[in-house]
Structures are given as C-alpha cells and as structure tokens.
Amino acid sequence: MSEAPVVRFEVVEGIGVITVDYPPVNALGPGVSDGIVAAVDQGNADPAVQAMVLMGAGRSFIAGADIRRFGKPRPPSPRRSYDALDASGKPVVAAIHGYALGGGLENALACQYRIAVPSAKVGLPEVLIGILPGGGGTQRLPRLIGAKPALEMIVSGRHVPAEEAKALGILDALVAGKDLRSEAIAFAKGIIGKPVRRISTMPPAKAEPGLFEAMRKSIARKARNQTAPYHCIAAVEAATTQEFAEGMATERRLFSELENAPEAKALRYAFFAEREIARIPFLPKDLALPEIRTAAVVGAGTMGGGIAMSFADHGFPVKLLDVSPDSLARGLQRIRDNYAVSVKRGSLTQAQMDERFPLIEPVETYEAIADCDVVIEAVFERLDVKQEVFAKLDAVMKPEAVLLTNTSAIDIDKIAGATQRPQMVAGAHFFAPANVMKLLEVVEGPRTAPAVLAATMKLGRAIGKISGYAGNCDGFVANRSRIYFTMEQNLMVEEGALPEQIDRVMVEFGYPMGPFAVNDMSGLDVSYLTRRRRLAEDPNYRMLPIPDRLVESGRKGQKTGAGWYRYEKGDRTPHVDPEVHRIIKEVAAEQGIEQRPFTDEEVLRRLLFAGLNEACKIIEEDKALRASDIDVMWLNGFGFPRYRGGLMFWADSIGAQEIYNQIAAWHQRYGDRWRPSELLRQIAESGGQLKDAKSPRLR
Template identity: 75%
Template sequence: MSEVVRYEVEDGIAVITIDNPPVNALGAGVSEGVVAGADRAAADPAVQAVVLIGAGRSFIAGADIRRFGTKRETPTRRSYDALEASPKPVVAAIHGFALGGGLENALCCTWRIAVPEARIGLPEVLIGIIPGGGGTQRLPRVAGVKAALEMITSGRHVPAPEAKFLGIIDELVETGDLRAAAIAFARSIAGKGLRRVGEIPPPAAEAGLFEAQRKVIARKARGQPAPFAAIAAVEAATRLPLAEGLAEERRLFAELENSPEARALRYAFFAEREVAKLPHLPKDTPTPEIRRVAVVGAGTMGGGIAMSLADAGIPVKLMDASPEGLTRGLQKIRDNYAVSVKRGSLTQAEMDRRLPLIEPVEGYDAIADCDAVIEAVFEQLPAKQEVFRGLDAVMKPGALLFTNTSALDIDQIAAATGRPEAVAGTHFFAPANVMKLFEVVEGAKTAPATLLAAMKLGRAIGKVSAYAGTCDGFVANRSRIPFGLEQNLMVEEGARPEQIDRVMTAFGYPMGPFAVNDLSGLDVNYMTRKRRAAADPNYRKWPVADRLVEMGRKGQKTGAGWYRYEPGDRTPHPDPIVDQIAREVAAELGIEQRSFTDEEILHRLLFASVNEACRILAEGKALRASDIDVMWLNGFGFPRYRGGLMFWADGIGAREIYNQIAAWHQRYGARWAPAPLLREIAEAGGSLREAKAPQLRNG
C-alpha cells in the first residue's frame, strides 16, 4: 500500500482511505494506493464489498495541478480502471469535495453516497483542459447528456442534493458518521450484483443540443479551446463505445494540456493562492477575530459592501449621514436581491436569510461594539477624515478601522485617529457585491495584526485578498492609470473609441475600455483627475474626457458619453460629436492626428501598465508581479486565459517591451521613461512574472 492510502477490513467490508492532506489531491502514490487496495480486496474471499473514502476535509478534491504540463509516467492501471473492474461492489463515500479526478474515481465505483454538504464537479475547463479520467464519458451515462454537458462546460461545483436529483449520487447521509454509514450501505448491497457505469450504452442526446451549447458558450469561451473540446468529448460519448470514447477524451486532453491557454490558467490558479501569503510579516502574528462589522455610508459602494458581508453570513450594521440616504440604501439592497431572485441566481429563502443580517442604525454610538468598521463615504479626503475622527471617539478598544478608498493616502486618513495602527485600506471594486478583488492597503503605521485581519475578512466574504502599500491609486488602480491615459491620448492622436474597444474585446476583454467608462460613469474619475492635476503641475490632463463630463455626457446614465445611447437600450453607438471634440483638442495642443494599427493600440495600452507595474514592484508597494496579475484578472476583467498582465508580457519578452518603451520615450517624452526594474529584467533575460518587491528579494 501507499503511504497516502490506508487499507482496513471491518466485518467483511474493505475500507480504502485516502489520506493525502490537505485536500486528498491525486498526487504521487494515491492512484497506486487505490489500485493496490482494490486488488487486495478482490483477492480476499472474506471481503464482500469495498468503501472508498477520504480522510480529513474532502473525498478527493481533484488532481495535483502541479503535475499538469510536466513529464510523468502513465501507470499501466489507473485507479479508475481498478475500481470499475472490481469484482466486488465499491461504494464511494463523499464528503467535502469530489472534483475532477475525485468525481471521476467516484463514477468508477458501483455506488455513490454523500453528506448533504458535499459538492461534486468536473472543473477542468477552468484551468484550460477537459476531464482526462473518463468524466466526459461516464457522467453523461449517469446524469444524462444535457446535465453533464452543462456541468463540464461550466466547471461549476454541484451540491450533493442536486447531484442526487441528477442520479449522480445514490443516497444522502443526513446524520451520523459517514464512514460507519458507508460500511453499513456496503453491507446492504453486497451480493446484489454490480452496476458498472462503463457498461451503460452510449446515452442519447436531443437533436441540436451540441450545436446549441456551442452557441451558448461562444462569447464567454472566446479564445479558449477547452469548453469546445469538452463538448466534442461529450458528443463522442453519445456515439462511441466506452473504450473508444475514452481514447477520444485522452486525445483531446493531450492536445489541451500544454496549450498556451492551459499554461496561463494554471499560472492564474497558483497566483491566486500565492497572493494570500504575506511572508514579510512575522509568522506568529495573532489575527483578531471579526464577527460583527459596521459599514458607514449607505450609497452604492456601502450597500454593496453590506451585501457582501451578509452574503457570507456576517451580521452588519449599516449607517449613513442622513435618514433619507439610509432608506435609499436599504431599498437599493432589497432591489438588488430581488433582481437576483427574479433571475434565478438566488432563492427567495436565501434572500430572506440575508436581509435581516443588515441592520440599519443611526449614529456612531450604535456601532461602537463592532469588531471592525468599513468606511464607504464619498471619495474626498476631508469627508473620510471626518468619519474617522467620529469612529475614533466611539469604537471600542481593539476595533479595526477600514477605509474603502480607491486612491487616497491611508496615512492621512489614519492621522485623523489616535490609533493609526488599527487603520488599513479595504478597497472594494464596483459593484462591491459582485467583483472578486479586495485590495488590502497597508499604511506606514498599520499593525501586522490589522493587515492580516483585513486579508482574512476578504477571504471570508469570498473575495480575493491582495496586499498593497499606500500610494496614490495603490497597486491595482495605479498600474491601470497609464492604460487609461494612453487610451485617452490615442483618441487625441486620431484613434477612435470604437477601434480601441474592438481591439481590446478581440484581445479577450468582455467590454472595451470606453464602453466600460460609459457604464461606470465618466464623472466617477473626473474629481480624482482634478485632485491629481492640482497636486502635480506636470500631470497630463485628459481634456477630451473632461469636456465630455462638462457637457453633461456622463455615460449610459445620461444617454451619452464616449458613445450615444437610445432610450432603454445600452447598445453603444459611435458619435461624431466625440470625434469633433477630439479634433478640436488635437488642434489646440498641436497634435497631428493619424491612423493606428491594432497592434500599436494593444501595445500602447498594456506596455504602459507593464512599465508602471515594474515601478510599483521596485517601490515595494506590491509584493509579487503575480499579485498584480491577480488584481488585473479579478478587478479589471483581464482575460483569464492570458494569465494576467505580467504573464502575458513575458510571452512577448521583457527585452522587446523595453526596446519599444525606450523608443516611445524618445517620441513621447517622460511618461514613457523605462522603469529601472524593466531594464534590469530585460538585460538579464529574466521573467517579468517572477519579479518581486525588495522586501521579498532581500528576505
């Protein structure tokens, strides 16, 4: 037997226990151990049936992703083969997760039981591949083609009760010890024959199902071959015997495993786990518990933050400067939940559970006993400082004071209190209840415990917590500012908004940057630009965008922005007025307008941000280049199958990017000065995505 697989016999039932912490991934020794256990049980006349179960937190949470894309030996017999060929019934006892190879192993068992809290799925498309252990062939035979197709192409985790409804799970274990229940179940079915999934004939599919599914995923899966390969594999299951279908699945899997998209998606997977680590902080730092939270400000951001907390089951007190603002905010929250119920993404029962967790209160005294408070008022420093003075006066000792600012100096906000060590930034991205990125900002006096508690809170509410040091714009927005600047300057130089949007959607963004500006509102960043211009005499203004705002063209909400919109229709229509304003600004600034290639547009936008990301890393405001990639993936809609900004840049090469930026420096001036770190990486032939902050390089 293997060190990570145990074998025991209890009253004629063999129990094969996978014990490969933390999640029983199918790493080295696991498959071999299961094969050995199945063979041992088959050879023992005293064994009547077999139970396959996982120790710890899960059944089997999938394959060890680190092994994909590497040279590895394929065993003559895999666990799938041994389980399905067992001459004695095998019961898969599922708790926690049975994902990917975990579900595929379970499908090779004779029976499957699970606790109600368990979740199953085949999420391989999310890392750019398809199931490679027979999932595309066996799941349709059990759950039906339509349900299997949806599960495999979406990669979603299916709750055990739904899995039972679909026929994937045979029985739910509502109470008691799963191991004991599995042994009892195995004893009850011993001697009653075998039900091998592989012996089920190819399942039938309704006419037009596969073509319809291709159309459904066409937009979402643009640039990603895996979902389409998954459809092809499931289609093979409907027309081929199992052995031939398995061969087709393996062929498709092999084509995808080392594709650029799969490599990028695996990188993103690990980057999102690395971003949670703060190795520059003492490892033994105690982390305060946050059980009750207050949100100050019931506007769009405050309401979204309150929803994020309630969605995670965290009680939240919501207050606002005025009773009217509080009433409006609560109604907006109710309306948002009601829309989710209407769409079917939320049940009425779940809405009824979440709403009471949001308690409207008046005045600071009502929130004084909370463990943490998140300020979400208007993005102006005096307003935020006033709130923090009020909080400092009433919040209990040890309470953590967080600010949802997108750019303002955390130190200036913390200075309004007598407890700057308890202050940190918690930057939510709009809409706060939807977007995954949660930027945690460290001020000069922020205590490690405060920082760690904020990171933990973000994860508790389902966000991706990412560290940033305080500076104007922090890491995410600061790295994105050059992108926004170049998109605006190219319009002055003759590029049209619709061409730039087309280039970026072709690259993989769900929307172009100008369409996004119109959606969020052109006035959102108008005041920020005014603040920066007042603080920096060399600040390069965005005159075309400013004039649109000053004309009342604030985007979709006013019917016009970079585009015009028909009443009740969000379709962007190019507007000659914008072209006219761009020509006028160009004439005033002495800029000769010209045409642009698509490649120049793409590189102007993204190279500018790569250069700024190198400055941010050198200053230690971000810990790792991969953290910046995580922020772009979860905050700005950067196409996931491209890995992230810095991963994508490595595909071009630091030397080529440096040379282009140096040329643009000569042409356009100081804003394109190459970052020293970029030059260093280019000269060394190094990797941009592996760059780290000085505090990590030196420690």
C-alpha cells in the same frame, strides 16, 4: 520511522474500507492512485470482503488532481485507479463528503454506487484550468445522467451541491447520519448480492438534435480565443456516438492536445498566483489577530451597499450607517433590489435572500456601531470627507476595533491622521460592484500595525474575496498600474484612434468589455474628479481634455444616457455617437494635435505596455510584493482575460527585451510618461521573466 500510507485498507464486517489520507484535501498526488489500485486488488483477493467503500479522511473525499503535476512528465501507470474501480469484481461505494471534484468525481463515477452527505459538492471543473476531465468523466457522466446536464456541468466547470447531484442521478443516496463511514458500510452491506452496475457498460448517451451546436453558439462570446470549452463539447459529443473504449481514446487525445497548450499553462499559473497572493512573508507567523465577528459600513451608496452585501452573503451581521435617512432608505432598497434580481435570475434562492437581507441592519448614528469589531468607510472619494468620518469613528469605536477605508487612491496615512490610533487604520479597497468583484486590495499605511494588516487580509478571505497586499501610494497597486493604461487610451483618441476601435481591439484580445464602455458604466465623472484632485496637488499633471469636455457637457456615461457612447432609455447597449467624434476632432484641433490612423497591434501594445511599465515601477518601489500579485489584481479587478494568465505572464510571451526596446522608443517619442522602469531594464538585460519579479523585501 516509515511514513503513513496515503491510502489505507481495512476490513470491517465484511466490507473493505479504502481511505485516502493525503492532506489537506486528498488531491490525487503521488502514490494516491496507485494506493487505490492496490487496495481494490486487495479487496478483490480477500474472500472475507464482499463489497468495498472508497472514502476520504479529513475534510474532503478527493478534491481533484494535483494541479502541480499537470504539464510535467509523469511515469506511465499500467492501471489507473479509475480502471481498477470500474473493473472491480466486487461492488465499490464512493462515500463523499466535502468535495469530489475533477479526478475525485471521476473516481466516484468509476465506482458502482455513490452516496454523499448533504453538504458535499461534486463537479468536473477542469475547463477552468484549460483542460478537460481526463479520467473518463466526459464518457461516464453523460451515460449516467444524460448528455445535456453532463455537457452543462463539464463546460461550465461548476460545483454541484449534493441535493442537485442526487436529483440529476449522480448520487444514489444522501445520508444524513453524522458518521459517514458507518453509513457507507451499512449501504455497502445492502448491495451485496445485487448485480454489479458499471457505467462503462452503458450504451452511448442520448442527445437531443442540435444540442452540441447550440452549446458552441452559446459560449462563443465567453469562450473567445479558448480551446478547452470546445474540446469539452467534442468529448461529450463522443460519448453520444462512440462505444466506451473508443470514447475514452477520444477523451485522451483531446486531453493531450490541451495539457501543455499556452491556455492551460496560463490558467494553471493564475490558479497558483491566486493562492500565493495571500502570503505576506514579512509578517510574523505568530501574530495575535483582533477577532472580527461583527462589522459596520459607513456610507449607504452603491459601494457601501455592495460591501454590506459581501458581509451578509457570508453570514456576518453588518450595520449600515448613513446620517441621511433618505440615503439610508435608498441604499437598503438598492440592496433589496439587487437580491431580488439574483433570485429572479436563479443565482440565489428566496430562502437565501430571506436569510441574508436581515443581517444588514440600518442605523443612523455613529454610537450605534461603537461595539463593532471592524468598520469600513465607503463615503465620497474626498480626503476632507473621509477625515471627518474617521474623526467621528475615533471618538466612538472601541479601542480594539479595526478601522478601514475603501478609498481607491487617497493616502491612507492622511486618513489615519484624523484619529488618535493610526495603527488601527488600513485600506480595504473593494472593486465595484463590491458584492460581485472578487478582489480586495489591502493597503498598509506607514503606521498600520502588522496585526491589523494580517487581520484585514484574513477578513477579505472570510467574505469570499481574494485579498492582495498593496503599499501606500497614489492609486496603490491595482489602480496605479492601470493609470497609464487609462492615460494611453485617452491620448490615442487625441491622436486619432476612435473609442470603438480601442474597445474592439481589447474585446478581441479577451476583455469582456472595452475600456471606454467600462468608463461609461462606472461614470466619467468619477475619474474627472480624481484628475481635478491630482491637478490641485501637481500643477504639471497631464489632464485629459476630451473626457473632461464630455463630462462638462453633461455626458457622464450610462447614468446620463450619454458618455463615450449613446444609450437608449432602459438599455445599456453602447451606440457609436457622431457627436463624440465631433468633440474629439474639436479638442484635438484646439490642442494642436495632428491625428493619424492606428493599427490594432499598436493600440493593444500602447495600452498594455503602459500598465506593465508602471507595474514594474510599483514592484521596484516595494509597493507590490510580486508580479504574480499584480496579475491576480488585473484578472480579478479589471477583467484581464484569465486564459492569458495576467498582464506580466502575458508579457513574457512577447519577451522583456522586445517590450523594453519598444518602451524606450516611445520614451524618446512621447517623453517622461514612457520612462522605462529600471526593473524592466534589468529583466530584459538578464534574459529573465517578468512574471518572476519580486519586490526588494522578497529578493
């Protein structure tokens, strides 16, 4: 029995209908481009066909290229689908639903007309995987809509809603009918006999003076160390100075320079890692999951409010509980203000705010949330406080409710022990600000039911998060792998490095902010309390006297106007403060620590190797499933530069053997905190790659 073709052609009332059917999203996988070429040729050769329609089956038009094929040898194609569509003697209408992204939009641009349903989205997001549109997108889009809007779309990689695409001139019409196929056939009939429009025959696009240099300057900070955004600008600039064929040659040359560059490889790796993290192979595939339609959040502070917004932003009704009326009122006002800021910035419409804010219902009693399907506790980070909350939840929540804690480090089982249903308890560790950060760490307690774990992973994805599995241990996966990074940044300060040097090194590496500036933003008192808790549990726990001294002297970060840096009122710009330098020298002298200068390379390696070594220990202890999961957590939880792939992927650019040797040397010099991971040793000796490491359960 032969397989169904990935591209079908049929004639309906004189219109040739070309349908791409390559599930799940009609990516330009093997045979798709050739199938489109063959269908266009068939339509042009058939006297009964007067015009054609290109559309997608299933849930999308053409969602883009098959990313798995980038960087690999591909057989040369005498004609690409873009070329065949552009050269068609009979007009072709692209009928778009779902997504027309990357190569999908480029195929649509090669057609003579484009229509779409109002819910469709279009875009050229290739820059997000380190390349540029390679099917004529950088040449056709500027000619069609102008250099400035095309440049913004291509350099940002954003998805453009159909209504905006129509206003820009990308689309010729929006069709509101339920049957896109019928609407497209009718539209195609209406263009029969009209002159065939080809974007490729349009003159070079016009650009206002200084447009491209202004764009280069505007992206300088965000695009630091990257090539793709600048090549995108160069390609669009070519569309304003070169004829179409010459511009296409420029696009191909720039694309070829990017496709196999380290930046593109890292970004492709990150793309696939973010999809792999959703898989928990040891969970049964036929699990009956608890249904989650309504939610509650306990705690109306900054974190609780952000979690509530995450639900409301995705259409979930959510009750926000705080037993203090004043705290509840402040929390609601904070949410309202956050939405208002988004409206002012233009990232949210007033209509969207008016739709989302009422989904958050303030309540003051536990009984008011008893019927919710899931409840997330987001109160103060103290075990006794959380146990008290869970005891109350256990008393009122319906038996099938999922009970989640937002703790960032506390033992899930100790929290679950406050209930009579520990199997319904799991961790749901959001990252601050919860309504912005994409990562959700889903923590399996020793008694968490598999269905609860799976339901929580699914819930995270439903509210727009990247859900990642973590085993139950102090700090779980993300924060635990970060603990020694944080430890080293403070110990290097004791030894003579200054906060501003460490921050500069990490920003130059690609972080949006340095770690000390981040500490000031989140509040130094948060980690101070965590250290106190760990000291109470372990008298040998290594405290950090310099940040402790800062907190105890009232320097808690931005909220007090001073932390590692000084802040002017109403301004979050960090200013180097000589008082901090004085405290550093004072504490180092008290501790008998001799200070010395640090090279930038030692700063970088001390920080990242510390996190990497602990990450290997987490994997070997079965608390994380894959090295790529840890990479995703660092990318989406800590601002690790995406174009470097992630901590473990980046480490492979140095090599496990070199890293192991350095850590072993530091172990001899600094003691047990640098004890090399056994997994790291094994990978180094075998010549393997760190990014491929897996937990014992997955080997």
